[in-house]
Amino acid sequence: MAEHDNKKASFSLRPWRKLWPVLRQRRWPLIGAIASNLVLAVTDFYLPLLQAEVVDAFILAGTLAGLGNYVMRYLLIIATELIALRLYFASCMRLEMLSGHDLRETCFVNLQKLSLDYYNVTSAGHSLSRTMSDTDRIASMIAWVFPDIIWGFAYILGVFAVMARMSFSLAMTLILLAPVVTLLTVYFQRRLIALNREVRAQHSRITAGYNEGIMGAKTSKTMALEDRLTREFEETTGKAARAGILHGRMRAIYVPLIVCCGAMAASATLYRGGRMVLSGTLSIGVLSAFTTYALSLFQTFRQQANRISQMISQQACVERVADLITEVPTVRDSKEVEARYGDCFHPKMENWEEMCGEVDFDDVSFHYVEGGEEVLSHFNLHVPAGATVAIVGETGAGKSTLVNLVCRFFEPTGGRVLIDGRDVRERSQLWLHSHIGYVLQEPHLFSGTIRENIRYGRPDATDEEVEAAARAVSADRIAAKLPKGYETDVGECGDKLSTGEKQLISFARAVIARPKIFVLDEATSSVDTRTEQMIQQATHTLMSTTTSFVIAHRLSTIRQADVILVIDHGKIVEQGTHESLLAQRGAYYELYTTQLSAQERG
């Protein structure tokens, strides 16, 4: 988040340049916005001139001759301004919406391509705020702030030019004040940006405080922590209030100071201009135009400073989005593979081979972090199609590694993983993934009905097939209990269902995919014993015909596996069948006895 980045307050074009390929698609509204804004700058500095004209031409001359003509000219200006204004608003609105749309889509598309190592170190919340709010801010900056900065410069220059033409010596009074105001602005904006950063940091602390106080409420109640947390929260809000007041005070010097500069400039103009009028070298009309300019000029300075500091303070958010859309996935299909099999959005299914489900690890070595410890080294294993591989070991022992490699979520750092005798890298990720059925420890569903969630495994499945899959894993009981049956909405992330129910549905989703490779990643640890039994019976048939990888920390599930791998601290320490491993009296034997015969000992 911007609040946490302690980036220097300076502007750099580099991250903007990275966004340019996306933004250039909308260059027409951008050009429209800038062009119309330049026209507006002209009408804006011309209007006071036009208004001042009446003083000399009619009032002091004491005649109404030519007034009709004057009104016509005025109306012409109004018409020009209105046309430009309409174009300006329309362009900016379109620019904001469309470039926001494009940026969001670019982020989302890249997020679909990024590998799991990215997701392992980046929280979903972080990616979400990049895709949603950061892109929004960038779009609104491009649409409203950037064209206005150009307007500001054009307006200021225009005003100076017009004034210099009318009376050079009087214009000098105002021009001399400009550097003073600029210096003041730079001085204050620096401080305001810093104070504003503090305000935002405190704000995110308050939000975090609420998150804790509300999500953790059950825990804090059980531990009687209410008073302590309240005290801490009050400290946080106190700090936030102080930061806000400090920022307000700094602004309270700066803004009136600029207004005061404008009024002083107007007074000075009035004085010098007044003398010139008295000596007959300046008309009153011109003088009144000057005082109008003096009052508005320094306001424009202030707004301009505001816009520039907005661009600066949003720098971090531009960088975050630029990083996201240029992040390169670590696992990607080669050009040849993509040409033959298509990418993940445009598959060429006509070229896809059938999969049998034979998996080979050929001299595979692997480590997660560059230079980190090797978790697999020169590992070899042949898994015939239809075989079951069980992976056991303690929590956090790295049991998911093999599965990650089979699914090509990661690629081996040495050796090859072969599917049906060919390197996984020779075919597209989508081809591989379309043949996998995966059940995770923490089931994840999508908003929508139960039916839609099961069908996620294979979108062209018929209603009958969906229901058959549900029956196969006893998930039909869930639908039967609910008034709307399969059409029941499961809520955001499936929140309206219990963990056990979600798990059964995610089993049905995997079953309907008709996978050639079936992965159970500690899939039954969050369900109770009775449900677990049901699932085991249901998946028995599927597992006997499909290549399966079963990760478990409970051993009762895996005794029938064709091969059991025992993992400790990320390394395979034993390998064999249930019987042979028991006979070895090694790590597996120890695990098995602690877990199972403990009850007899007790």
Next chain:
Amino acid sequence: MKKDNFKKKAGLLAHHLRPAASAFALGISAAILATLLRTLFTQIIRFTVDTVLLGETGALPAFLSGRNAGMLLTLACTAAAVVALLEFAVGFVQDSSLPKGSERFVKSLRDALYTHIQRLPYSWHVQNPTGDIVQRCTSDVEKVRSFIADQVLELMSTIFLIAVYMGVMFSMNVRISLVAMAFVPVIIAYSVIFFGKIAKHFTEADEAEGELSTVVQENLTGVRVVRAFGRERDELKKFREKNKKYTDIWLRVGAMMSNFWTLGDLLSMSQVLCVIVLGVHMCVSGEITLGTYLAFVSYTRQLTWPVRSLGRVITEMSKVGVSLDRLLYILESGEEVRPAAPQSADLRGEIRFEHVSFAYEEKPVLRDVSFTVPGGSTLGILGETGSGKSTVALLLARLYDPDAGRITIGGVDVRDMDQQTLRRGVGVVLQEPFLFSRTLSENIAIAREGATQEQIEQAAQDACLTHAISEFKDGFDTVVGERGVTLSGGQKQRTAIARTLLTGAPVMVFDDALSAVDAKTDEAIRTHLREAAGDATLILIAHRVSTLMQADHIIVLEDGRIVEQGTHAELLRRGGTYARVAAMQSGTGEEVSARG
């Protein structure tokens, strides 16, 4: 009814405005003064033009008459400069007081919400989705803040501005004032109608944004599912559809807004033109002076913006009612009732459940449950999901009150004790414990201020957490929940166990607190637990037999009733539910699966 509600909302605002009152009063006075000074400034220019430059000395006060024009010009300009300086001073007071007031107001409101939420009963937290409550405390509070700080003040200052300008303008000339002011109600009405009409599109846009955000969020949290099933195409399709919907709504709103602003500009520019044309006529016919004319043009121009934003402010204001309702919902939920004269009890004494029944949302959870746990002993409770086993822990810590029967510790009904003392004495470890976003050390020590590092490390050791902690780069100083460092379910549970062990509470309840821990660690913790807990009374709740088997006494719950009790050995011999579950879990139960 409706009026009553309005009174409540006003009362809520008034209450939290109290600490901000002085700052707001000062700020508003300064704002009024600033408007007057601005008017004065324009009047000085008018005076300069008419009296000094055009020499119409008739209106001069006595002490100035007879001075020459140069002198008068110097005087007028000095006066203008002095007014400018005064404006600066007043502007400083205004701009620094108003944020001060609004910060004080919002602090008071935030603190009140937080304190109240902390004091709401456990059941309230179970019933109310956390996301929604956080939303209320952040964005609804922000809406109320902006209502007070921006809208109310802007409304007040605009109305005051219009009043002052009207007064000054009418005092100068009635006819031209009527023309200048004629546009004000038109512009206000126009904006109110427009913003009222566009409001429903804003709601639509908000909903569309929510839908879009949900698609992205679910895609990100479910990334493994998306990848494993190769569903990127469908995800992109879903996203595109929502992204388009959201963008289209805004494009429509955008088109409406452009028309509105353009038309608004047409109105205000015509207004200025009317004033000019009429003003010129009147000047030439001698009805008003040049200075007056210039002042009129200046006032008209200064009124344009505030008047136009008035419409927006008025519509925005009508929205705050919804936010206030949402906050009142929280603030009006009843806090826990604390006993008037709490009794103190020996928490190390015997725990008794006497014919306890409890229903949750009219669904019976516990039915006539009675048991006794001698002080310092260990009780195991076995049950499947939904058997009511967790409720036992919640009732004991008085997070809920039983519907019938009573619960005593050391002979005193838990309802007669002070909740805080009770809960500090009964350490409950939940199945899904919450860790605070601070360091692991601080998390473990959170319920015992002033714990030494040694004690913290000992507690971590007892909860078999030391090894896991040593694998983090920052060890005990690892901040929980920050990018990259997320704890597994088992690690969280063990941290919660360490946290409770450290309190040294006389009663400790572990509610399925080892469900996500692997078998080996589970066993290691269990063997340490009795020793680490000292002479505390222990209650272990689980659906795994292995967790409970060392308990002194075990009760088996099914559908809220005790169906069996005894020691592990006794229950195995009995061959009932307990023995069946034990067989199923040991995997030696082929005959069982054939049966079930």
